[in-house]
Amino acid sequence: MSLDTDSSGKPHERLADFLRDDLAAVDRLIRERMASEHAPRIPEVTAHLVDAGGKRVRPMLTLAAARLCGYEGDNHHKLAATVEFIHTATLLHDDVVDESGQRRGRPTANLLWDNKSSVLVGDYLFARSFQLMTATGSLKVLDILADAAATIAEGEVLQLTAAANLATTEDIYLKVVRGKTAALFAAAAEVGGVIADVDEAKIEALRTYGDALGIAFQIADDLLDYGGDTTATGKNLGDDFRERKLTLPVIKAVAKADEDERTFWQRTIEKGDQREGDLDQALSLIAKHGTMDETRSHALGWSSKAKDALEVLPGHELREMLSDLADYVVARIS
Amino acid sequence: MSLDTDSSGKPHERLADFLRDDLAAVDRLIRERMASEHAPRIPEVTAHLVDAGGKRVRPMLTLAAARLCGYEGDNHHKLAATVEFIHTATLLHDDVVDESGQRRGRPTANLLWDNKSSVLVGDYLFARSFQLMTATGSLKVLDILADAAATIAEGEVLQLTAAANLATTEDIYLKVVRGKTAALFAAAAEVGGVIADVDEAKIEALRTYGDALGIAFQIADDLLDYGGDTTATGKNLGDDFRERKLTLPVIKAVAKADEDERTFWQRTIEKGDQREGDLDQALSLIAKHGTMDETRSHALGWSSKAKDALEVLPGHELREMLSDLADYVVARIS
Numbered sequence: 001m002s003l004d005t006d007s008s009g010k011p012h013e014r015l016a017d018f019l020r021d022d023l024a025a026v027d028r029l030i031r032e033r034m035a036s037e038h039a040p041r042i043p044e045v046t047a048h049l050v051d052a053g054g055k056r057v058r059p060m061l062t063l064a065a066a067r068l069c070g071y072e073g074d075n076h077h078k079l080a081a082t083v084e085f086i087h088t089a090t091l092l093h094d095d096v097v098d099e100s101g102q103r104r105g106r107p108t109a110n111l112l113w114d115n116k117s118s119v120l121v122g123d124y125l126f127a128r129s130f131q132l133m134t135a136t137g138s139l140k141v142l143d144i145l146a147d148a149a150a151t152i153a154e155g156e157v158l159q160l161t162a163a164a165n166l167a168t169t170e171d172i173y174l175k176v177v178r179g180k181t182a183a184l185f186a187a188a189a190e191v192g193g194v195i196a197d198v199d200e201a202k203i204e205a206l207r208t209y210g211d212a213l214g215i216a217f218q219i220a221d222d223l224l225d226y227g228g229d230t231t232a233t234g235k236n237l238g239d240d241f242r243e244r245k246l247t248l249p250v251i252k253a254v255a256k257a258d259e260d261e262r263t264f265w266q267r268t269i270e271k272g273d274q275r276e277g278d279l280d281q282a283l284s285l286i287a288k289h290g291t292m293d294e295t296r297s298h299a300l301g302w303s304s305k306a307k308d309a310l311e312v313l314p315g316h317e318l319r320e321m322l323s324d325l326a327d328y329v330v331a332r333i334s
Numbered sequence: 335m336s337l338d339t340d341s342s343g344k345p346h347e348r349l350a351d352f353l354r355d356d357l358a359a360v361d362r363l364i365r366e367r368m369a370s371e372h373a374p375r376i377p378e379v380t381a382h383l384v385d386a387g388g389k390r391v392r393p394m395l396t397l398a399a400a401r402l403c404g405y406e407g408d409n410h411h412k413l414a415a416t417v418e419f420i421h422t423a424t425l426l427h428d429d430v431v432d433e434s435g436q437r438r439g440r441p442t443a444n445l446l447w448d449n450k451s452s453v454l455v456g457d458y459l460f461a462r463s464f465q466l467m468t469a470t471g472s473l474k475v476l477d478i479l480a481d482a483a484a485t486i487a488e489g490e491v492l493q494l495t496a497a498a499n500l501a502t503t504e505d506i507y508l509k510v511v512r513g514k515t516a517a518l519f520a521a522a523a524e525v526g527g528v529i530a531d532v533d534e535a536k537i538e539a540l541r542t543y544g545d546a547l548g549i550a551f552q553i554a555d556d557l558l559d560y561g562g563d564t565t566a567t568g569k570n571l572g573d574d575f576r577e578r579k580l581t582l583p584v585i586k587a588v589a590k591a592d593e594d595e596r597t598f599w600q601r602t603i604e605k606g607d608q609r610e611g612d613l614d615q616a617l618s619l620i621a622k623h624g625t626m627d628e629t630r631s632h633a634l635g636w637s638s639k640a641k642d643a644l645e646v647l648p649g650h651e652l653r654e655m656l657s658d659l660a661d662y663v664v665a666r667i668s
Contacts, residue, residue: 036488041495093453096430119430119453120490126460127483134476139468142476146465153458157376160450 011324012055015064018318022063022077023056029081033128042121057325058083058188061213065192065206068318075136075195082145083188085129090152090184092122141191148187155179159245166254166262166270168246174215182214189213205312209322212306217329219299222247224333226286238279244269248298250282252291261285296333303330345658349394352652356397356411357390363415367462376455391659392417392522395547399526399540402652409470409529416479417522419463424486424518426456475525482521489513493579500588500596500604502580508549516548523547539643543656546640551663553633556581558667560620572613578603582632584616586625595619630667637664 009017016023036042059080066076096118126149133145159176162168189210193203225240226249240247246254246269254265264281267273286292306326313319343351350357370376393414400410429452460483467479493510496502523544527537559574560583574581580588580603588599598615601607620626640660647653 041491093457096449096453115430116494119427120487123427124487124491127480127487130464131480131484134480137473139471142468146468149461150465153454153461154370156454157458160454
């Protein structure tokens with residue numbers, strides 16, 4: 001690895017490269033705070049998830065935002081670890097909720113241990129994240145992250161009630177997406193600016209960037225579920241359809257459905273009576289109404305919004321990487 | 335109900351009577367913060383828990399501590415609601431059924447729904463509690479509650495790993511008890527003193543009181559599981575034995591077991607092979623070694639410690655009620 005950033009590399013890899021000392025400090029902090037003297041089950045469960053790694057996009061947003069705003073202290077490490085803990089906790093709780101067998105190609109924690117461990121270790125991580133952010137001594141940061149936590153939980157509950165419900169609107173979908181993804185992206189970026197103590201316009205820009213990036217990312221993810229390279233998402237084609245989740249390609253197709261098509265959606269999504277060939281039928285209705293293209297242009301619009309937001313921030317190679325990241329999350333669907 | 339306190343009534347009822355205006359304000363706050371514009375399932379799930387009421391001991395500890403320390407603002411309402419939200423969230427997460435540990439098949443839709451709601455609504459309440467305490471603007475309060483949340487979660491995980499494990503010591507038992515009960519009692523009382531801005535000795539006294547009260551309460555509860563009036567606990571005699579939980583009467587009996595007795599405990603608790611008459615056998619071993627009496631004297635010791643701690647606090651009828659409460663939690667086993 002070199003400190004020189006390669007502008008042809010993937011933007012999250014360039015960010016990881018640029019921020020590698022910061023990321024190493026965050027990793028140390030995570031490992032230290034995961035430890036539990038009395039309950040060794042805790043690091044066992046979390047190591048499984050944290051080691052699996054993922055791209056660490058959320059902590060990098062915090063680190064990049066803080067650095068881009070000229071921050072020189074070390075509270076950005078605490079906040080980056082906070083954000084990763086919150087993310088890991090929600091993954092643990094999601095695993096219980098979805099009874100999903102796989103995440104990132106590895107068996108989920110709840111199959112290796114049990115539901116109860118997933119819930120309680122998730123709670124422990126929430127508590128740990130809360131200790132970490134309190135240690136920054138910034139009430140504004142606590143405010144932002146408390147609000148994000150509430151939006152995340154509310155979005156997850158909303159997703160529950162929206163599942164298998166054909167009345168789900170694009171508006172509700174957007175709220176679910178904010179809860180699932182964008183709220184933590186937005187908070188992660190925003191708190192980086194807050195601890196750097198920059199002006200309101202820059203903080204607002206970071207928040208808007210994170211929010212729009214998260215929405216673009218999630219819409220792209222949902223789009224790929226109905227077509228495209230599933231290795232990118234780690235899911236199987238049609239998972240959302242089988243799980244009767246209403247995402248944008250289907251919400252839009254339902255809105256345009258004629259009577260026969262509506263009967264089809266009612267049977268497969270509302271009643272959950274799915275048969276051989278139904279996924280193909282769903283894909284052909286989606287194709288017929290062109291809702292993949294419409295969904296794609298939503299995602300591209302949010303990606304543009306994310307990039308535009310960056311303009312008020314200082315010119316800096318980190319800004320370029322963040323901008324490229326907004327392109328990258330939609331590149332897989334372009 | 336009258337504002338006059340009746341010194342012959344139960345102490346939690348006298349506290350509720352004395353604090354009724356405060357409690358009404360807390361109830362309003364809870365109802366307001368439970369509301370979710372987008373996810374009506376949230377107040378639905380929480381309402382029955384909060385309405386069921388319980389004795390509201392935790393929020394009353396906060397309110398009583400604040401009043402006893404002469405507090406005049408309204409942050410004690412926020413903190414009392416915070417404490418009740420945290421308690422309700424842990425109850426919801428405790429309800430999560432451990433199905434994947436028990437069986438491989440998919441749970442019934444109904445069971446899955448219950449798990450989903452319990453986890454996510456619990457998370458929402460945690461987030462709401464976090465917003466509420468942040469609104470007090472006191473970093474010290476945040477510190478205390480973040481630590482309590484971590485101790486609670488750690489204790490719950492520890493309880494999972496200690497179950498069915500004959501190597502569980504009295505030390506581990508105490509940590510589990512702190513996580514289950516005493517940590518939140520201690521934090522609830524302590525934050526009342528913190529917002530009243532009294533000196534360290536009084537804050538420490540409130541913390542010690544809450545901690546010792548919680549431990550006394552929990553030991554008494556565990557004792558009643560092996561004898562006494564089960565209507566007080568809402569459990570059936572021997573529930574802990576059947577669930578292979580190691581509580582003080584059994585931990586002490588295991589420590590004194592001869593070889594045959596040890597074989598009995600290994601079969602029933604470690605292996606979970608329980609037969610007709612085993613509970614009676616367990617009860618007779620507990621009687622033989624006199625571990626009910628030993629457990630009782632532990633509980634009484636913690637109750638005394640709670641009362642002693644109150645001495646540095648101002649003379650006040652609330653102090654008497656708190657002292658009587660420490661007697662009351664062990665009265666059912668005396």
